[in-house]
Amino acid sequence: MIQSDYFSKLRADFDDFYYKNLWYKLVTLEENRIKHLHRFWLLFFLLGIALPLFCLWAFGEWMYLVFTEGSSKDIEGLLKLILLIGAVIVSVIGAPIVAYHTDVKDSIIDDFIGFFGSFKHYFFKKIDDNIITQSQLISGFNRHSGDDYFCGTYKDVRMIISEEHLSKKHNKGESTIFEGIIILLDFPKKFNGQTVVLKDWGHFNFLHTTEKKLERIKLEDIIFEKEFEVYGTDQIEARYLLTTAFMERMLLVRNAFKGKKIQFSFFDSKLFIAINTSKDMFEPASLFKSSTDRRPINDVLEQFISVFSIVEFLKLTQQ
Amino acid sequence: MTVIIFALLAIMAVFYFIYVSLIKKKNKVKEASSGIDVQLKKRYDTIPNLLSMASKYMSFEENLLKEITQLRTQAMETSFLKNPKESVKLENKLSSKLKEFNVSVENYPDLKSSQPMVQAMSSLSDVEENIAAARRFYNAAVNDLNNAVEIFPSSLIANMLNIKQAVFFETPENEKQSIQAGDYFK
Secondary structure, three states: OOOOHHHHHHHHHHHHHHHHHHHHHHHHHHHHHHHHHHHHHHHHHHHHHHHHHHHHHHHHHHHHHHHHHHOOOOOOHHHHHHHHHHHHHHHHHHHHHHHHHHHHHHHHHHHHOOOEEEEEEEEEEOOHHHHHHHHOOOOOOOOOEEEEEEEEEOOOEEEEEEEEEEEEEEOEEEEEEEEEEEEEEEOOOOOOOOOEEEOHHHHHHHHHHOOHHHHHHHHOOOOHHEEEEEOOHHHHHHHHHHHHHHHHHHHHHHOOOOOEEEEEEEEEEEEEEEEEEEOOOOOOOOOOOOOHHHHHHHHHHHHHHHHHHHHHHOOOOOO | OOHHHHHHHHHHHHHHHHHHHHHHHHHHHHHHHHHHHHHHHHHHHHHHHHHHHHHHOHHHHHHHHHHHHHHHHHHHHOOOOHHHHHHHHHHHHHHHHHHHHHHHOOOOHHHHHHHHHHHHHHHHHHHHHHHHHHHHHHHHHHHHHHHHHHOOOOHHHHHOOOOOOOOOOOHHHHOOOOOOOOHHHH
């Protein structure tokens, strides 16, 4: 949890905001939740019985193939069929959960983020592939999907907050390259080149690869250098962006996201921040808890606070 | 015999790598020096515009404006790349006068709030930030070179090649001191 006087006050103010703007909407969603919950259990029991039966049939079929024909040629096809049917069953069972989450988001998420600034929420929108590639923080992906996407301003700072999943599909399946939040915001200084701030890998820093040829930039802050490795197109510009005060503020952000990989890229007068969270974010409801349960709401509040703390810690509103 | 040849080759390889590294460090200092010159040039370009706007309002600060103009002319004649010591001396003087100028502007609210002045002050402050960045780059390059020139075995090769330590771009003592808020309330 981010600790600061500003955010403590914000948390206290949120209680009022919650009861004035969100609570009554959540109350009306309770009936809807119960309907979705009943559907979920019904599907769970029906398909829960169907799935083991299907597995038994599949196992019998496999035994037959191995012992009667002595060939395992068709086993791969059978396994693919099992996986496909399994995936269909899981998505059918999960459908009421997704539907309820969508209902809740539809009715409260715009108000929720309105507590912080002027934002618009979009489902499944994503940051352009070219921007992600340009950042030089994430590369080698050929599949890209977005979940929650917020676009707007926080204290006059224009920004996009997007939950993204980037992966690479290859012969043996699919591997995740990035799963987390991408924040793209207007940086208050003008610059022409690119500066990339990557996580320090100690003795393995030589493995850092960037598409463009970027020069290593050695900065004087020892603690900062221990946490990050900086590369850029221009030595002077990198130092113009990463002043000693700004490096200290970036360390505050790093500490606030301890345990998560956070990397920065400055290009096109914008700051691109990639935070690996490896979990589904901004879900203000759970099908299995009352719609007015505060825990999921508080979780989302903390997630927003961590995002906006970056703007506060970096003092981007004051420049 | 083979051992001797291998040993000689190894010594030559080490010598070569140290030589390359020293030359790279020396060139980095040169690159950083020209970086400073580029940023200082930007400062010289900003000053006349600033002074011409100020002269209309700040007739009482005529001496200060003249001093800044003179220092700018002197500083423009010196190149940091060619004469770092002299350039640093002049730049520090000019910086201190520009700070005085900033303080004086506070006494002229009309001037301070005029849009062209706000823009000019903002570009000057941007240029100052760039100069600070260039100075940091230069000092980092100098630090690398000086370490190599002082530490054995590269010190031997530096000596043979007549590569000398470079001068740091020092900030004036009054800029290094931290501000004591209490002093302003005595």
